[in-house]
Amino acid sequence: MTQMTQLQSAPMPSAATRLDFLPIAVFAAFAVAPFLASSSGAEGYVLSLLTRVMIFGLAAMSLDLILGYGAMVSFGHAAFFGIGAYAVGILASHGVEDAIIQVPVALAASALFAALTGAVSLRTKGVYFIMITLAFAQMLYFLASSLAAYGGDDGLTLPSRSLVAGSGFLDNDFALYGATLACLLGAYMVSRSIVGSRFGRVLRGTKENAIRMEAIGFQPFHFQLATYVISGMMAGLAGCLLANQAEFVSPAFMTWQRSGELIFMVVLGGLGSLHGAIIGAAAFILLEEFLPEIVHAATFFLNDDLRSRLTENWQMVFGPILILIVLFARGGIMGVLRRGSHG
Amino acid sequence: MTATFFFIQVLNGLQFGLILFLIAAGLTLVFGVMDFINLAHGVQYMVGAYLVAAFSAWTGSFGWGLLLALPSALAFGLLLEALIFRHLYDRDHLDQVLATFGVILFLNQAVKFVWGAAPLSVPMPEILSGSVEIMDGLLYPVYRLAIIGAGLLVAALLYVLVSHTRVGMLVRAGATNAPMVSALGVNIRRLFMIVFGFGAMLAGFAGAMVAPILSVQPGMGDNILILAFVVIVIGGIGSIRGAFLAALLIGLVDTLGRSFAPNLLRLVLDPSAASQTGRALAPMLIYIFMAAVLFFRPSGLFPAKR
Amino acid sequence: MASSLLELRSLQKAYGAIRVTDNVNLSVRPGELHAIIGPNGAGKTTLIHQISGILSPDSGQILFDGEDVTHLPMHQRVRRGLARSFQITSILPAFSALENVALAVQARSGSSFRFFGKVAQESSLNEAAMEYLNVVGLGPRARVMAGLLSHGEKRQLELAVGLATQPKLLLLDEPLAGTGHEESLRVIETLKQLKNRITIMLIEHDMDAVFSLADRVSVLVYGRVIATDTPEGIRANEEVRAAYLGEEEIA
Numbered sequence: 001m002t003q004m005t006q007l008q009s010a011p012m013p014s015a016a017t018r019l020d021f022l023p024i025a026v027f028a029a030f031a032v033a034p035f036l037a038s039s040s041g042a043e044g045y046v047l048s049l050l051t052r053v054m055i056f057g058l059a060a061m062s063l064d065l066i067l068g069y070g071a072m073v074s075f076g077h078a079a080f081f082g083i084g085a086y087a088v089g090i091l092a093s094h095g096v097e098d099a100i101i102q103v104p105v106a107l108a109a110s111a112l113f114a115a116l117t118g119a120v121s122l123r124t125k126g127v128y129f130i131m132i133t134l135a136f137a138q139m140l141y142f143l144a145s146s147l148a149a150y151g152g153d154d155g156l157t158l159p160s161r162s163l164v165a166g167s168g169f170l171d172n173d174f175a176l177y178g179a180t181l182a183c184l185l186g187a188y189m190v191s192r193s194i195v196g197s198r199f200g201r202v203l204r205g206t207k208e209n210a211i212r213m214e215a216i217g218f219q220p221f222h223f224q225l226a227t228y229v230i231s232g233m234m235a236g237l238a239g240c241l242l243a244n245q246a247e248f249v250s251p252a253f254m255t256w257q258r259s260g261e262l263i264f265m266v267v268l269g270g271l272g273s274l275h276g277a278i279i280g281a282a283a284f285i286l287l288e289e290f291l292p293e294i295v296h297a298a299t300f301f302l303n304d305d306l307r308s309r310l311t312e313n314w315q316m317v318f319g320p321i322l323i324l325i326v327l328f329a330r331g332g333i334m335g336v337l338r339r340g341s342h343g
Numbered sequence: 344m345t346a347t348f349f350f351i352q353v354l355n356g357l358q359f360g361l362i363l364f365l366i367a368a369g370l371t372l373v374f375g376v377m378d379f380i381n382l383a384h385g386v387q388y389m390v391g392a393y394l395v396a397a398f399s400a401w402t403g404s405f406g407w408g409l410l411l412a413l414p415s416a417l418a419f420g421l422l423l424e425a426l427i428f429r430h431l432y433d434r435d436h437l438d439q440v441l442a443t444f445g446v447i448l449f450l451n452q453a454v455k456f457v458w459g460a461a462p463l464s465v466p467m468p469e470i471l472s473g474s475v476e477i478m479d480g481l482l483y484p485v486y487r488l489a490i491i492g493a494g495l496l497v498a499a500l501l502y503v504l505v506s507h508t509r510v511g512m513l514v515r516a517g518a519t520n521a522p523m524v525s526a527l528g529v530n531i532r533r534l535f536m537i538v539f540g541f542g543a544m545l546a547g548f549a550g551a552m553v554a555p556i557l558s559v560q561p562g563m564g565d566n567i568l569i570l571a572f573v574v575i576v577i578g579g580i581g582s583i584r585g586a587f588l589a590a591l592l593i594g595l596v597d598t599l600g601r602s603f604a605p606n607l608l609r610l611v612l613d614p615s616a617a618s619q620t621g622r623a624l625a626p627m628l629i630y631i632f633m634a635a636v637l638f639f640r641p642s643g644l645f646p647a648k649r
Numbered sequence: 650m651a652s653s654l655l656e657l658r659s660l661q662k663a664y665g666a667i668r669v670t671d672n673v674n675l676s677v678r679p680g681e682l683h684a685i686i687g688p689n690g691a692g693k694t695t696l697i698h699q700i701s702g703i704l705s706p707d708s709g710q711i712l713f714d715g716e717d718v719t720h721l722p723m724h725q726r727v728r729r730g731l732a733r734s735f736q737i738t739s740i741l742p743a744f745s746a747l748e749n750v751a752l753a754v755q756a757r758s759g760s761s762f763r764f765f766g767k768v769a770q771e772s773s774l775n776e777a778a779m780e781y782l783n784v785v786g787l788g789p790r791a792r793v794m795a796g797l798l799s800h801g802e803k804r805q806l807e808l809a810v811g812l813a814t815q816p817k818l819l820l821l822d823e824p825l826a827g828t829g830h831e832e833s834l835r836v837i838e839t840l841k842q843l844k845n846r847i848t849i850m851l852i853e854h855d856m857d858a859v860f861s862l863a864d865r866v867s868v869l870v871y872g873r874v875i876a877t878d879t880p881e882g883i884r885a886n887e888e889v890r891a892a893y894l895g896e897e898e899i900a
Binding site (some may be wrong): 067073075117120123124125126127128130131132134135136138139142143145146147148256257260263264267309310313315316318319320321322323325326327 | 374378380382427430431434436437438440441442444445446447448449450451452453455456565569572573576580619622623626627630631633634637638641642643
């Protein structure tokens with residue numbers, strides 16, 4: 001018996017170290033992609049698609065920080081997307097177009113919203129937490145929809161992308177791509193550092209057993225709230241980038257469906273590995289982009305009417321994929337990779 | 344004049360609240376008894392509306408349509424339970440949220456695929472159309488009164504079922520302590536199925552009832568689902584009584600807030616600012632209300648669990 | 650310095666009509682190992698929950714180290730030196746044994762609001778944690794995931810975690826529950842070493858263990874303390890014998 005436990009608990013197998021290169025591979029791929037894009041003939045399209053992938057990757061990763069490491073199932077993370085985007089949009093519509101002001105305002109607003117709503121939400125547990133984060137996000141959604149001065153339901157078109165210290169270089173798609181990659185990489189390094197730090201250890205411990213953490217003298221609430229704020233700020237940053245990428249801001253950025261999609265991305269990639277969330281976001285966005293064509297190609301045997309209706313409603317395929325992943329592919333993409341490299 | 348308007352709004356709020364209750368009742372039971380978070384409950388409301396639209400068109404009568412739609416909604420709920428939800432009871436809330444979110448994505452598109460994206464309209468039954476004078480100078484549509492009546496009737500029926508039958512007793516016990524009920528040798532799977540199917544039928548009934556006064560369209564269940572969640576969270580998960588009171592409260596707060604917030608704010612703000620802030624504030628009211636309730640009572644007003 | 654490290658004054662707690670803690674007065678002296686015994690349902694765990702801060706009493710006072718801690722949350726009591734173990738093993742299964750203990754060390758050394766620097770490589774934390782693991786005899790198992798330890802080893806780990814919070818008083822809730830014979834001998838051996846170093850309040854069913862370890866024993870029956878005495882005194886006490894009649898033999 002003891003021998004068996006010893007066997008199981010032998011030092012982590014080398015497979016784990018093989019997967020350690022995965023984040024490097026992911027970022028290397030993002031770094032190389034624009035150079036390949038310029039030879040693809042559809043440079044603008046590829047760049048904007050990959051920029052979106054990284055933006056959602058950033059938001060999903062920030063969600064992974066609270067979901068995968070802190071076990072806080074927030075169903076309102078899209079709200080921070082909205083805060084970041086609206087900070088850019090509202091300031092721009094008042095003539096403040098420089099990111100040097102926009103981004104700090106967006107981060108501060110995200111932090112404030114996270115601190116206020118987090119302090120209330122974290123008083124509750126389980127399902128109540130899921131619901132209350134959802135409710136706060138809905139609140140913000142309705143607020144944005146009713147802001148007639150800023151486009152209401154229709155949203156707000158940006159006069160131009162943000163300036164950076166007076167320079168308009170973000171108008172270049174390559175530059176925006178680079179800036180997004182820099183933000184994603186920066187946020188990844190910060191997150192990686194956090195989960196490995198003293199703070200991160202307390203957070204991970206709280207996820208496993210909050211009572212135990214209290215019994216050795218920690219107050220989980222403070223750590224969870226701080227993580228919630230950090231995560232909210234990162235998602236707010238993603239919102240700034242999204243506004244710039246779309247050159248448009250709208251309440252649709254923070255629907256509860258969007259929050260659901262963010263959770264989907266994190267789980268699709270695999271909870272609690274940070275880069276898994278980025279991979280999950282990439283898989284999601286690319287699936288969303290190419291599913292209509294895949295559906296069209298896969299239904300060649302149907303008559304034209306049925307085929308075009310299926311292609312039009314391609315999202316119908318999305319739902320079952322999600323359900324199948326939840327039911328059968330536990331651990332998401334990272335889980336599959338881990339099992340693969342163990343076997 | 345304003346009194347009449349106020350009274351009409353109260354009736355509207357009541358009617359909205361009762362519809363919310365029909366949806367929230369099933370949701371809170373499924374939640375309370377099975378600890379299962381079902382985001383797809385809203386699409387069952389939508390499916391109910393589509394079913395009644397389809398059957399009314401087929402039979403040419405709303406009454407027959409409703410009669411056919413109810414068992415179909417029940418059957419549909421049981422089908423979903425058997426295919427998907429059954430496999431999720433033992434999973435954590437995150438898995439449940441995601442898989443039922445997948446069901447929403449699918450069904451919202453599936454109804455588009457079958458019936459098209461354009462809203463369907465359901466003709467109001469002849470005898471229930473028109474208005475009736477319920478007070479001096481106060482005309483109110485008969486159909487809305489019928490919804491209020493039906494809602495109250497179902498609430499009374501539910502009360503009897505839950506407090507005076509064997510299944511009801513098990514449901515109450517399950518909401519308080521599910522492992523204990525299962526330890527007593529009750530076939531918990533079958534109990535789950537009954538509760539689930541019944542909840543789905545209630546949501547379908549709500550959808551069918553509102554079909555003649557709202558347009559039947561894809562996604563119509565999404566926002567009402569969120570409201571139903573607000574209701575059960577405020578009411579306390581697993582409590583029918585809590586769901587009933589919270590549903591009426593939310594129905595009234597929302598309806599009255601939207602009609603009167605701008606006017607009330609006019610007392611402290613100038614008219615244009617008041618109407619702007621009022622319109623922004625009104626839809627947020629219930630969420631602020633929910634946050635306030637949870638701040639002081641983290642498990643709702645009438646928690647079923649000890 | 651107060652003559653007692655922990656003092657309970659007229660502690661009351663009721664669930665409906667059932668008094669689970671009924672006017673409990675108790676004092677634990679510095680340095681002693683004070684055991685609490687009692688038949689099942691006597692309210693032992695409820696009592697320890699109140700002392701540690703998971704439950705709050707209906708009335709009465711809990712004084713720790715001369716300070717009223719009745720209304721302090723658990724984590725603040727721990728910071729004042731009042732640590733506990735749980736009856737149902739409560740460790741972090743996905744953390745290594747070392748990390749479980751290092752986390753407790755971390756709680757007592759410096760701020761944990763540090764976002765940078767790899768905590769797994771902080772040698773001061775790891776070295777201290779290793780010492781506590783050695784005390785309970787788990788040194789060789791330091792790198793093993795806690796969830797993979799045997800039941801007895803988990804109980805030992807729990808002891809090490811409790812010690813690592815550097816308590817003045819360690820509350821142990823049935824540390825022998827569910828352990829095999831050899832494992833329980835090992836835990837008893839560890840407790841014997843510890844008893845001269847810190848004050849311990851021990852709740853335990855195993856009478857042999859209690860009478861070989863305890864300096865003083867309190868007997869709890871239906872929420873009331875019916876006797877507090879040396880092990881010999883308790884053995885001779887008529888009322889205690891009556892309470893245990895048909896339950897267990899006090900040998």
